[in-house]
Amino acid sequence: MNIEFNGKTVIVTGAAHGFGRAITQAFASRGAIVHLCDVNEAGLAETAALCGATTRSHILDVGNRTLVQETVAAIAAMSGTVDILVNNAGGVLGQVGRPIEEISEQDWRSIFDVNLSGAFFMAQAVAPVMKKQKSGRIINISSGAGLSISLTGIQAYASAKAGQIGLTRQLAHELGAWNITVNNVAPGFVRSNPTTERQWDAMGEEGQVKLLQNIALKRLGVPDDIAAMVMFFASDFANWISGQVISVDGGK
Template sequence: MEPIVRSNPCVALVTGGARGIGLAIVRRFLADGYYVAFVARTAKHVEQALDTLRCSKERVYGDGIDVTRQDELAGFIGRIGARWGDVAILVNNAGMSPKRMDPESPWLSQTSLEEWVRVVDVNLSGPFILTRLLAPTMIANGYGRIINVGSLAGRTMPLIAGPHYAASKAGLIGLTRAAARDLAPHGITVNCISPGRILSDLTGPSDATVNRTALNRIPVGRLGTPEEVAHVAAFLASPLAGFITGATIDITGGEFAA
């Protein structure tokens, strides 16, 4: 069977696209010929990322926007439309995972309500807001790809992450399934990628104690890379993945916590 190729360039929007997994996805999408817009929490991080992407400056556009700010996101989507047209691919990658201050005390006792709300807002409400903003246009166009970046912590008993992070990522899987059911009749797929221990700003240096310990749980014997997550995102974003929706794909090196 011949590959399905769309005649016009696709426009992608990636949240948390300035570093780590998000930046790797931006790079991969640019390599695949997409026009790529991305947001990050601070303008400084956006500028740093853009400096590394100058060779693709005509096809990349970034802004410092908090993913919980619906009006600012709507304005950014409008600017993307004016530049390139409708967003066809959404990657909800932005996330936060506060670290435990006292490793000997329970996570719950160290998690304030304010911190809980903030983590859930960024990790779960942000993807809901953007899915809700972009779904009407995707429905009108009869095509769309929505990819949520979850976590192994949302699939199993979390060994490192806090309760707010684990709960928000588990909720993201539920949102993925609900949105997939709603949007499938309109040519829109919604899937979730569930990375395990990936070398990034979020997980820290490879020689950190927590990462060395993680190696004992990973059958392939190493940590993953942001590029390996980006490869899966690229496939799910393509027209070839049209019969995959509502799925959660683990990228964990075989790790499954008890």
């Protein structure tokens, strides 16, 4: 299967490390012009350096609708098109699992802002461009937490990722008439960033063994495994696939 994106304009959010970096590298290596978005300026610079001259960096908080609209408008004006959007920005923002009574309104809202509202705002911003060109790909990166429970124990994270899956299905039906597909990748646990490294360490040897025993392939994946699924959803091989959620988790 030969997947190429020569000349395609791609936006990847949460591109400073982990899945976002692997996804950016995969697109760039296949000829795409990739616009990297994140709040982490240093991380963005590292990703851009790894990917070469076909990348452009944008400091962007996806939970800020005004900034999202301005950034996407600038990208569309620069490129004349937006072919592919990958909503990868997310995470737990340094939070840890706590009893529901201890969760503040800001704790709840901040996780929703980056994991769910950000995906909505980005899709909302690219939709007019994709409708005009009568084509587009939107790929959301959720989590196994959105299909089951979160290993983190964070209520807002599990809820936001489940909401993102619902958003995927709804937008697939709304935008399909314009030949825009909307799909979702739900990763299992992958050691991809400082947060997941802390989670892995916190499990201890016994917890790590238990986690691996619950995976059919008996091993953890890597960020490139997630990027590979994104490449498929973004490619012509997925022309008649929309509204789908694929778990990339080694088998559960």
